[in-house]
Structures are given as C-alpha cells and as structure tokens.
Amino acid sequence: MKDNPVLDLLMSRASIRRYKSDDVPTDLVEAVVRAGRQAPFTGQMYSVIATRDPEKRAKLPPLLGHLATAAPVFFLLCMDLRKLEKFVVAGGGRMQAADLSLLFWGIQDVAYVGENMVIAAESLGLGTCFLGSAPWVSRQLAELFDLPERVYPIVGMVMGYPAERPPVRPRLPLRYVLHWDGYRDLSRDDVDAALEVMDAGLIREGYYHKYDASADPGRIAEDYGWREHLPYKYGNLPRDLRDLLAALSEGGIDLIPRGDGRE
Numbered sequence: 001m002k003d004n005p006v007l008d009l010l011m012s013r014a015s016i017r018r019y020k021s022d023d024v025p026t027d028l029v030e031a032v033v034r035a036g037r038q039a040p041f042t043g044q045m046y047s048v049i050a051t052r053d054p055e056k057r058a059k060l061p062p063l064l065g066h067l068a069t070a071a072p073v074f075f076l077l078c079m080d081l082r083k084l085e086k087f088v089v090a091g092g093g094r095m096q097a098a099d100l101s102l103l104f105w106g107i108q109d110v111a112y113v114g115e116n117m118v119i120a121a122e123s124l125g126l127g128t129c130f131l132g133s134a135p136w137v138s139r140q141l142a143e144l145f146d147l148p149e150r151v152y153p154i155v156g157m158v159m160g161y162p163a164e165r166p167p168v169r170p171r172l173p174l175r176y177v178l179h180w181d182g183y184r185d186l187s188r189d190d191v192d193a194a195l196e197v198m199d200a201g202l203i204r205e206g207y208y209h210k211y212d213a214s215a216d217p218g219r220i221a222e223d224y225g226w227r228e229h230l231p232y233k234y235g236n237l238p239r240d241l242r243d244l245l246a247a248l249s250e251g252g253i254d255l256i257p258r259g260d261g262r263e
C-alpha cells in the first residue's frame with residue numbers, strides 16, 4: 001500500500017498520560033472540536049465542555065482520578081438531549097422518541113465526535129486520553145460545569161503536549177475482529193493465543209505497572225497484563241446499576257418508555 005499519512009497516524013497513536021505543562025492555544029482547541037463536529041451524526045445530540053481553568057480542574061481528580069489534571073485542557077463530552085429537543089420543537093414537532101433509544105444514538109454521536117477529536121489532536125502534535133468514569137459521577141460534574149437537565153456526561157478527555165512517547169499498544173489480531181461473510185466463534189485455544197498477544201505487548205511496556213505507580217506504588221506487578229486485568233475490570237460489579245439509573249433519571253433522562261412521548 002502507498003504511503004498514507006492518515007493510516008500512519010491512526011496506526012501509530014497511543015493514549016498519552018504524561019504531559020508537558022505548556023498551554024494549548026485556543027485556536028488549536030477550537031480546531032480539534034471543529035474536526036470533532038464533522039464526525040457522522042444521528043442528531044448532533046452532544047455538547048463539548050472545555051476548560052483550562054485551574055480552579056475547576058482542581059476539583060476533577062476526586063471525581064475522575066489524577067489523570068484529569070495531567071494535561072492543561074480537560075474536555076467533558078456530553079450527550080445533549082436538551083439541545084435536540086429544542087430543535088425538534090422549533091421545527092414544529094414534539095419529542096416522541098423514547099430516551100432509551102436516544103441513548104443508543106446519543107452515545108454514538110458523542111463517541112464519533114470524541115474519536116475525531118483524538119485524531120485531530122494527534123495530527124497537531126497533541127496527545128489525548130479518555131476518562132471513562134464520567135457517567136458515574138454525573139451529579140458532581142453537572143454541578144461543576146452547570147449542566148442543565150438532559151445534558152449528560154458520557155466521557156472525559158484530557159489533551160496537551162505529550163511528555164512521553166509510549167509504544168503502540170497491542171490489539172486483538174485482525175481475524176478476531178474481522179469476520180468475513182459471517183460470525184466465527186472463538187475456541188479456547190483462540191482465546192489463549194489472543195491473550196498471549198495482548199499480554200506480550202502490555203507486559204513488555206510495563207503498561208499497568210507504570211501508570212499505576214503514582215497512585216499506589218508497587219500495587220501492580222510488572223507482569224500484570226490483560227489476562228489478569230479483564231477479570232478484575234469486568235468480573236466484579238464495582239458500581240451499582242441502580243445508582244447509574246438514578247443518576248440518569250436525576251439528569252432528566254427517562255429510560256422507561258412512556259409510549260406517548262415526553263410531555
């Protein structure tokens with residue numbers, strides 16, 4: 001395949017967790033969000049909160065971890081059903097779609113914007129990292145950033161000039177994700193082989209060990225990899241689903257279909 005700078009950028013990107021203190025100029029922040037805005041959308045039902053304000057950012061680590069202030073720019077990517085509803089009403093309609101179906105589309109609108117922002121930032125010499133805990137601390141984030149009802153935090157993102165050059169992280173081999181002409185289930189041998197690929201790359205980098213060190217030095221062994229991490233991450237239920245549903249409901253998002261649309 002011929003030289004392709006876009007593919008090269010995509011294939012060499014890595015999440016950045018250590019940043020220089022250099023500020024990111026407003027025109028670059030705006031260029032990144034403009035590129036985000038051009039992502040495919042269902043209803044443009046998203047809003048991006050951006051802050052460089054030290055006082056606001058100082059309130060983030062208890063909610064999202066120390067990474068939230070590692071870079072000079074923090075974004076909160078929100079699903080924005082409020083904005084969508086205003087456009088529907090202005091067009092003479094009444095919101096009829098159930099919030100549960102909007103959630104599927106809204107999360108996608110946010111996600112594609114977010115990934116476009118990641119790639120745009122990378123092309124400008126900036127690094128990024130997502131912060132996935134936002135939905136579980138939605139009430140506190142809503143207070144901090146004046147989010148009204150029906151504007152719901154989906155994911156945080158930090159952005160700045162990288163102070164590290166991590167290797168490209170491993171992925172499942174192509175045949176585990178690309179199924180030609182129909183789904184092919186994995187055997188136990190396939191699973192073990194894939195875990196070996198993932199662990200080889202992550203343990204070589206010392207990935208989990210390295211980034212955990214600042215929070216609780218020595219807690220994670222150097223040979224801790226994906227095989228060990230997945231059961232920890234997905235084999236426990238650290239957060240109560242009812243809390244999440246309650247937070248969504250307090251944010252004005254009603255997941256129980258009413259049948260007659262919203263009043």
Ligand SMILES: Cc1cc2nc3c(=O)[nH]c(=O)nc-3n(C[C@H](O)[C@H](O)[C@H](O)COP(=O)(O)O)c2cc1C
Pocket residue numbers: 013014015016017067129130131132133155168169
């Ligand atoms: C929705 C989402 C949430 C994430 N949340 C976090 C996070 O809270 N902390 C973190 O260090 N990395 C977070 N990440 C980054 C992933 O850990 C990272 O993308 C993955 O390990 C692959 O590494 P790479 O991006 O360097 O290829 C998140 C990524 C996504 C897509």
